[in-house]
Amino acid sequence: MEEQHPELSRQVTEILHKRKTPEKLWKETKKTWDIALPAIITAVTQFSLELVTSAFAGHLGDAELAAVSVVQNVIDGFVYGVMLGMGSALETLCGQAVGAGQVGMLGIYLQRSWIITIVTALFLTPIYLFASPMLKLLHQNRDISNLAGKFALWVIPQLFAYALNFPVQKFFQSQSKVWMMTILSIASLALHVLLNWVLVTKLGHGLLGAAMAGNITWFLLDISQIIYAISGCFPDAWNGFSWLAFKSLTNFVKLSLASAIMLCLELWYFTAVILMVGGLKDAAVAIDAISICMNLQLWTMMIAVGFNASVSVRVSNELGAGKPNAAKFSIIVNVLTSGILGIVFAAIIIGTKSKFPLLFTDKAQVIKKTSKLGYVLAATIFLNSIQLVLNGVAVGGGWQFSVALLNIVCYYAIGLPFGAVLGYKFNLGVQGIWWAMLGGSFLQTVILLVIISRTNWHKEAVEADDRVRTWGGATAPTDLPQPQETT
Structure with missing residues (x-):
């Protein structure tokens, strides 16, 4: 029929294609929101963790609020971008592996990314260690710089929490299984408010209490996400820890660096x-x-x-x-x-x-x-x-x-x-x-x-x-x- 009536065949194909377009649009829109909505909620809740810390610090005094703001906006802002970028290579690799039907590779990719982000965190640690003199070099107020330097030392554990957090989130997103991650983020925000109230307000630990609350919140979030990833909920994607994670690290590092540079710029x-x-x-x-x-x-x-x-x-x-x-x-x-x-x-x-x-x-x-x-x-x-x-x-x-x-x-x-x-x-x-x-x-x-x-x-x-x-x-x-x- 196609050889005898090519024009008719083409018209039939166009009609069928037009009829399928609304259905395709609905399906793609649903897939889009299935990923986008929980990703939006997760981004808002994790961003709100810093706002909660600032709010409680603000009740301690102007100097404390300024110190926390400097650490969050100058130091954490720089480090957060680098860590997020270094973990973003997983978006490319895990996503394409899932599409290719090679879900078993995701666990290896996740471990490789953890290796890279943890090493990156080690290289970034001096920024926290020498935060006070660095801020003074940038002509920041001396008293605020000293207080910010202390707070930066206390929140170093959060740097390594970032190293664990971003790769495992990309692991979930690539498989479009993100609602549990979102629920855990919401629970972490509620816990963060409670911890700040107990440690800062009730027990009076000041900025140290605020730092402790942040450290506990971030690591409990990481631990809960990792347990979810390796506990058998992803039997095809996670097959245990493997030495294969140390293979092909060079190419992985190149893509991770490119992601970090793109985001940081x-x-x-x-x-x-x-x-x-x-x-x-x-x-x-x-x-x-x-x-x-x-x-x-x-x-x-x-x-x-x-x-x-x-x-x-x-x-x-x-x-x-x-x-x-x-x-x-x-x-x-x-x-x-x-x-x-x-x-x-x-x-x-x-x-x-x-x-x-x-x-x-x-x-x-x-x-x-x-x-x-x-x-x-x-x-x-x-x-x-x-x-x-x-x-x-x-x-x-x-x-x-x-x-x-x-x-x-x-x-x-x-x-x-x-x-x-x-x-x-x-x-x-x-x-x-x-x-x-x-x-x-x-x-x-x-x-x-x-x-x-x-x-x-x-x-x-x-x-x-x-x-x-x-x-x-x-x-x-x-x-x-x-x-x-x-x-």
């Missing part, structure tokens, strides 16, 4: 912007205004982080399964869903631009300055809703090194220099600096969209196949699925 960009704002004439008011906006931006980013995790898992799974068209469809669904939510949040900011600053301050100058940033904040929120999803695509496809280079060009070669020119040369102040920052982010987003639209996804599926074969060690399969067209 993103985080340091915002830090650099704040430092740049600090040099303006009205620095105090400008920093207050941009801090308010960045806090709101950070909360909305938690939503986008969920879709970042979702698209990373879906793309890596489908590439590993040899289904490039399914990977492309997943990208479209995740970008559209996150983008729509970004539009909603941006509209809320614009509609309340003269009101939302009142949630944070009652100072007239700060309220006025923050209100003027309403439009650029709304634009940033929308752009982040797209950009973070595209970064998730890069992780799912294993493009971390390329995106790291792109970040250097867009952020540090273009965004920051233009920010300095607009902010200082043309006297546009904090608005000029932020518009330039947004320009760098916009350029990166456009380039990523072009790259993704022109990517040969069949080739990506073949490379995913090769990656699973090459890095699988002795567990590597001999017969993996080949890239195939899906309709």
Whole structure:
């Protein structure tokens, strides 16, 4: 029939394809939210652990609150990004292994990542040990630096808790089994509040009590997640500890470093912007205004982080399964869903631009300055809703090194220099600096969209196949699925 009536056959195929599209869209949307929703809740609850610590420290005094804030924003902020990045290689490798049907490799990958993140934690430990003199070199207040140095020493165990936490979370996410992780995170937040109340408020242990509460919370969270991972709930993925974890570490380290560099360049960009704002004439008011906006931006980013995790898992799974068209469809669904939510949040900011600053301050100058940033904040929120999803695509496809280079060009070669020119040369102040920052982010987003639209996804599926074969060690399969067209 196809040979006799090619046009009729083509029309029938198109009709069937159109009928299947709504069903495909619903299924992909459901898969997206199955991963994104618990990932969002987990991100919010774990982010809230630091807020709880700050809240209890604030009741101890201004100096204690300042010390905790410095450690959280300067030291932990740097270390957290590095550790999260070093653990993010698992998103690529575990996701593609699951798609290829080689779930037995996940346990080996998890152990390799633990080795790398623990060693990384050892290298980062001196930052905590010498926090006080480092802060003084950065011209921070001497008394606050001394107090922050003590607090940094007390929270060193949390550094190693990060090393265990991020890899095991990627292990869960790659298999789309994340609700238990979310429940454990919520329980940890409740426990953290209770521990702070007991150790800081009732027993009066001050900052030491706050540090102890954080250490206990993080390690109980890690222990509960690890028990869940190795207790038999993942019989195909976890086959016990193995010496194979020490094989192929070089390639694993390369991908982990690329992930860490990519993520840290993103985080340091915002830090650099704040430092740049600090040099303006009205620095105090400008920093207050941009801090308010960045806090709101950070909360909305938690939503986008969920879709970042979702698209990373879906793309890596489908590439590993040899289904490039399914990977492309997943990208479209995740970008559209996150983008729509970004539009909603941006509209809320614009509609309340003269009101939302009142949630944070009652100072007239700060309220006025923050209100003027309403439009650029709304634009940033929308752009982040797209950009973070595209970064998730890069992780799912294993493009971390390329995106790291792109970040250097867009952020540090273009965004920051233009920010300095607009902010200082043309006297546009904090608005000029932020518009330039947004320009760098916009350029990166456009380039990523072009790259993704022109990517040969069949080739990506073949490379995913090769990656699973090459890095699988002795567990590597001999017969993996080949890239195939899906309709």
